[in-house]
Amino acid sequence: MSDAAFTVIDLGGTTLRTARYGVADDAVTDVRRVPTDGIAGHPGRPVAELQARVLDQVAALAAEAVARHGSGAVCVSFAGPVTADGRALAAPTVWGGPGEQVAVRQRLEERLGLPVVVVNDLTAAVWRYVDPADDRPFCLITVSSGIGNKVYRAGEVLLDTEGHGGEIGHWTVDPSPDAAPCDCGGRGHLGALASGRGALAAARRAALADPAGYARSALAASAPDPELLDNRALVAAVRAGDAFATAAVRVGITALATAITAVFTSIGIRRYVLIGGFALALGARYAELLTAELERLGCFGLTPEEVRQMVVLGAEDDDSGLIGAGRLLAATLPAPAPAPAPTR
Structure with a gap:
């Protein structure tokens, strides 16, 4: 039983990752990354076509991983709301939207012939940060291709059976008709402003509105044409203290801080763990900017010192969805026996 393993998959809007989760050592190995064959690589294609592309890609890579790992079950950490029976309600950063619900669990089980668990990526990632010695509630927030959140309290992630809850990235923060578009087809959503893509x-919008300011910024040195600007250059400029880049990113950070104050005032969560490629690339600087906005806005009933303790960074890797998926499987399914050695 010490060699028992699961195959875990993290399906994001930009990257699809597979890995082996070892039950005994509580660790992931054989982590492999490929670009997700969805909207990021095929913008403008019909949602139904992208759904088929992505599911075929997941099934093929899962089958290869299962064969390598000798695993007896699979868990998919999915970038979108998922029902209790494994149906994907939406996936704006993966295949755009709106579109039909997709029975991801059923399709993969039919293809793989193994038990499959499909959960939202943040629902999976939460379990990496659950500490049996410290059961205080917390809110996990990812700032990556999109924005999502999940609240953990009293041993469970707060969701209903239809997967609703923890989709704060689609909270409307700008109701104006010309607000920034979201991948889901809406406008003015938090993710459209504060995600890595949104930032x-x-x-780019700030550069077009203030070309002289952009020209003085470090951003112009890496991308004279704002349309050629990428997140790598944006992150580097913000970390270096560039005023123009910081002001552009602060727009989304302010919106996120407003969302956090809403979560706090509604259900009293006082700890917020940040993960996701964009937030972790900015690292301590991102936490500093977000905390400053929380202090400026205030959290009703908390002292400034208590507000300064609300935000913490998650692990400095991108394995939270994978590790969390493995722990979730280990907690909900019997540990699979190692696959038998092939006969000659």
Whole structure:
């Protein structure tokens, strides 16, 4: 039983990752990354076509991983709301939207012939940060291709059976008709302003609105044409203290801080763990900017010192969805026996 393993998959809007989760050592190995064959690589294609592309890609890579790992079950950490029976309600950063619900669990089980668990990526990632010695509630927030959140309290992630809850990235923060577009087809959503994609779009808009300011910024040195600007350059400029880049990113950070104050005032969560490629690339600087906005806005009933303790960074890797998926499987399914050695 010490060699028992699961195959875990993290399906994001930009990257699809597979890995082996070892039950005994509580660790992931054989982590492999490929670009997700969805909207990022095929913008403008019909949602139904992208759904088929992505599911075929997941099934093929899962089958290869299962064969390598000798695993007896699979868990998919999915970038979108998922029902209790494994249906994907939406996936704006993966295949756009709106579109039909997709029975991801059923399709993969039919293809793989193994038990499959499909959960939202943040629902999976939460389990990496659950500490049996410290059961205080917390809110996990990812700032990556999109924005999502999940609240953990009293041993469970707060969701209903239809997967609703923890989709704060689709909370409307700008109701104006010309607000920034969201991948889901809506406008003015938090993710459209504060995600990695949203921050990059905001910086490009700021450059068009203030070409002289952009020209003085470090951003112009890496991308004289704002349309060629990328997140790598944006992150580097913000970390270096560039005023223009910081102001552009602060627009989304202010919106996120407003969302956090809403979560706090509604259900009293006082700890917020940040993960996701964009937030972790900015690292301590991102936490500093977000905390400053929380202090400026205030959290009703908390002292400034208590507000300064609300935000913490998650692990400095992108394995939270994978590790969390493995722990979730280990907690909900019997540990699979190692696959038998092939006969000659």
